[in-house]
Amino acid sequence: MMVVAPVPTDADVKQAAPDAMLLAHVAEVRAAPAAVYTAIGRVGEWWDGAHTWSGDARNLSLDVRAGGCFCEQWAGGSVQHGRVVLAQVNDTVRLAAELGPMQDLAVAGVLTFKLAPAGEGTRIEFTYRVSGTPAHGLDKLAPIVDKVLGEQLSRLARFADR
Numbered sequence: 001m002m003v004v005a006p007v008p009t010d011a012d013v014k015q016a017a018p019d020a021m022l023l024a025h026v027a028e029v030r031a032a033p034a035a036v037y038t039a040i041g042r043v044g045e046w047w048d049g050a051h052t053w054s055g056d057a058r059n060l061s062l063d064v065r066a067g068g069c070f071c072e073q074w075a076g077g078s079v080q081h082g083r084v085v086l087a088q089v090n091d092t093v094r095l096a097a098e099l100g101p102m103q104d105l106a107v108a109g110v111l112t113f114k115l116a117p118a119g120e121g122t123r124i125e126f127t128y129r130v131s132g133t134p135a136h137g138l139d140k141l142a143p144i145v146d147k148v149l150g151e152q153l154s155r156l157a158r159f160a161d162r
Helices: 033-041 138-160
Strands: 014-016 019-027 060-062 071-075 077-088 093-097 108-118 121-130
Touching: 014 138, 019 138, 033 108, 033 121, 033 138, 077 108, 121 138
Parallel strands: none
Antiparallel strands: 014 019, 019 121, 060 071, 071 077, 077 093, 093 108, 108 121
C-alpha cells in the first residue's frame, strides 16, 4: 500500500461559520496502528517547527495518556498546546487543544487522531473542531488552519511510514 497523504485544500474544511469550524483530513499509511499510535507521541519528530512558538519542533512533547500535555518548552518560555482527554491505545488520541491563533481567542478546540486498520496498514482520520462566538470569525481562519493541519498530517504519515 502507498502512502496516501492528504492534499491540504479548502475541500477539507467540512464546516466554517463565524462561531465554529470543523476540519478533517485522512491519510492511509503502510504502518500498523500500533506504530502510528507511537508516532503520534513522538510529535517533536514530525511536527513542522515553523508552526511552533520556539521555531524548533524538537521542543515539543506529547504525553499520550489522559491528562497528558502536548507542550513546548524552550529557554525563553513554555506553552501548553493541548491536553490529552482520551487515549485509547492503537485507536484514538483526542486533545482539548486551542492551537496557534485559537489560544488567544479563548475558544474551545478538540483535535482527534482516529486510527483504523486499512489492509495491512492504517487509516488516520484527523479532525479539528473549534467553537467560539460569531465575533471570533472562525470561518476566516478555517482555510489557514486547515492548510497547516493538513501539512502536519502529511508529515505524520511520512514519519509513521519510515
